[in-house]
Amino acid sequence: MNTRWGYVLGGVVCAGLLGFALYLQYFEGQEPCPLCMLQRVVYIALLAVFLVAALHGPGRAGAMLYGGLLFVIAAAGAAIATRHVWLQHLPKDRVPECGPGLEYFLRKYSALRALEKMLAGSGECAEVSWRLLGLSIAEWSLLWFVAAGAFALCLTLAVSRTRRKS
DSSP states (O other): OOHHHHHHHHHHHHHHHHHHHHHHHHHSOOOOOHHHHHHHHHHHHHHHHHHHHHHHOOOHHHHHHHHHHHHHHHHHHHHHHHHHHHHHTSOGGGSOOOOOOHHHHHHHSOHHHHHHHHHHOOHHHHOOOOEETTEEHHHHHHHHHHHHHHHHHHHHHHHHHHHHHO
16 A cells, blocks of 8 residues: 555544544534543644645655654543543542533633643543443544554554665
8 A cells, every 4th residue: 555545544534533523522412521622632633644644745754754743643642532531430439520611721721721621531521421332432532543553653664664675
């Protein structure tokens, strides 16, 4: 497979995941919690880098840069999703209280402080109201972030091998 098409595929998957999140929100009534919103931002960042890499069609050095950037972004997403999954598996008496919405955080605090508050999670982040094949949205998100990071590494290795042979 041409690595440019690999980057396109990564972007299409991220766009599909974002589209599905919007479907769940607007057609299934699944309101996103603060951690869900952060994960969406990470998917948007992954989408942007995948698409820039697809347009660029990088050589070995560029592929290493894009691969490293994609891996770091996917790892950040996996960390957020891991926190989300952890909150969902807490005993009921250990779940934090529900907090204000994202708009409140952004109005009241600086961007860094709002991010810190959002990463702490709240009771709404611990709710699981939708599952597919036994996994919650946060658990699926964690799997997709891990897959995105692994795919980015595979693309980087593919470009590295291809460029060495030519």
